[in-house]
Amino acid sequence: MNFIKNNLANALTLGNLFSGCVGAVHLVLGDYQTTAICIILSLVLDFFDGFVARALKSNSNLGVQLDSLADMVSFGFVPGLTMFVALAQNSNMDFPWYCYLGFLITVFSCLRLAIFNLDEDQKYYFKGLNTPSNTVLIFGLYYAFKENQSFGFLFDNINFLLGLTVVSSWLLISPIKMIAMKFKSMKLKDNYPKLALLIGAIIILLVFKTVGIPLVIIYYMIVSLLFQQQLK
Template sequence: MNRISRYIPNTLTCCNLIFGCMACIAALEGYSLHAMTYIFVAVVFDFTDGLAARLLKAYSPIGKDLDSLADMVSFGVAPGLMLFRFIHERITDPSITVYPCLLYLFYIAALAIPVCSALRLAKFNNDTRQTTSFIGLPVPAHAIFWSSLICTLTPDCDSVLSVLTTDLSPTILLTVMAVMAIATSLLLVSEIPMFSLKVKSLVWKGNEQRYLLILAAIVLTIWLGIVGIAMTILLYILLSFVGLRSK
């Protein structure tokens, strides 16, 4: 039984990788909702593989490296491809004129997500300061934000955000998204402390930010749907900044 239990965390990590690959395929095919769903499932497996490793005490150097490689695909490449497809669909529309300088900006923004995700994961594996909290935005949170945001902006998604951006110029929308993508990607490799959702106890004291975030996530998702998920990640960043300033 002990020999079998050693393989459980890595098996869960491989499931993360499988759904990450499925998200990449769905993103390339233009199925944003499917890609987002696969990324969310990958997040669940990413959480459970670490939990299983701690409970079973099945740590290994291979498992650590495998986890980073799976995360790179699921939370770096997949959301980057989603943004790339979103941009490509709009700039290839004959009715839309895009200046060459903006075109470079758009594609650089899409590529910034996987590149900075790789740097973030490499940094995490070698940074001893990130045992109980994070330095920089975690890649799963970044992937959740971009996959849900892109999904809400697709024409077949009946969300508040898609309605508000209906009459917005595609060039303006893409420019705003490109700037946001570069900004959030830089947050991945920043030195800004971010709190972790891992808890040592269930008491309120010391877990205020975590409980507020969980409560807000439930309320925002019920109220706004998928766009509420993206707003939850923005709230996570804001709460981390507030926690930083209060120290």
Template sequence: MALLKHLPNFLTLLNLLCGCIALQHAAEFNFEGAFSWVCLGIFFDFFDGFFARKLGVAGPLGVQLDSLADMVTSGVVPGYVMMCMLSGHAFPMPIHGFFPYLGFLITLGACYRLANFNIDTRQSDSFIGLPTPANALFIMSLPLVIRYAPNPIWFVGLQQPWVLIGITLLSSGMMNAPIPLFSLKIKKFSVSAYKLQLGFVVYAILLLVFLKIVAVPLIILSYVIVSVLYTFFSRPPLGIKK
């Protein structure tokens, strides 16, 4: 039991390790490898808090470690990937000068969100603004969608630098926008309490089966839309505490 109490922090550090490895893959323009390691890091991030609560060892150290690990995996890595895309390493449409560094606005937005999340007591059962892992998956999937989409004409806009800059600005803003979004983290085994979450997971799995990598940005967009609709029709909205 003495060792088990360290399991949540160990999982958090594995998230950080995955982020470091993903950054190395991104530096080599291996966006498939970077995406895979970010996904694995988010997997560890999903379960560290779960086990901390189940083992009764949740505390301020775990909260800080979690945000620091997320800063790399879900902040630095997607910002770097966007910078690479704007520099022309994901497709032959580069822009020059300072503009590729605008990709790091994603990193800055993630940093501000993570710091704010640690002191915002309203986000215990749901989120306000797009969570950094969801945003990271969205950004990390873009170069793969461009490369592997079955019908590339659908995504021709993603090959335009100004479209990518627009996505960067929207991404940074959504992470810090005052929009309530439901949490996919399940704190107890209860189908009735998590109908929305479980239904969305089934929907996401079906999209992945039929659309593969193209499904990832669609899932994130659907997550935002479903959250907004659920907030509009539910009272009180998403369990946000006043």
């Protein structure tokens, strides 16, 4: 019984990793809908591995390392691969050199995860855009485009895609404080940023549906900027 208790969180983390691997394969095969399901599953497992570890008091150094390694695939490699695919599909040539610049997102995701592991200040907020949110932004834009041609202005222009790659890479390691859904206090006034984010995100998704997925991340960044002084 103790074996299950001590390793349940790690099993969820490895499930996140496995889901990310499957999602990457299907993205290369052109099955972006299965990739979307895999990303959602990875997000759920990434949330619950930490939740379970805290609930069962089974936190460990191994779990910390596994979490970052799993995130590197699901939320580091997958968004970089998404940009690679988007750039490749925008070209008449087979994999021109600039397609590989999409993996700058993967490189900076790796750097961001390493910085996060060493930064003891990021307990109740994130410094820079966290990798799951960045994945939702990049893949969410791609998914909306493939589903109903939304954001066509972006995916029909190589320069815009490269610009998004640079912005995404910078956001991952930027000094901007971002809201984390961790509660330091249960006082209402201390949680205004989280409430504003939650209510706004629900409204955006109800109104815009699929298109609203990347818009929620943009809204998340805007709300975080507005509440910089309260994030600590």
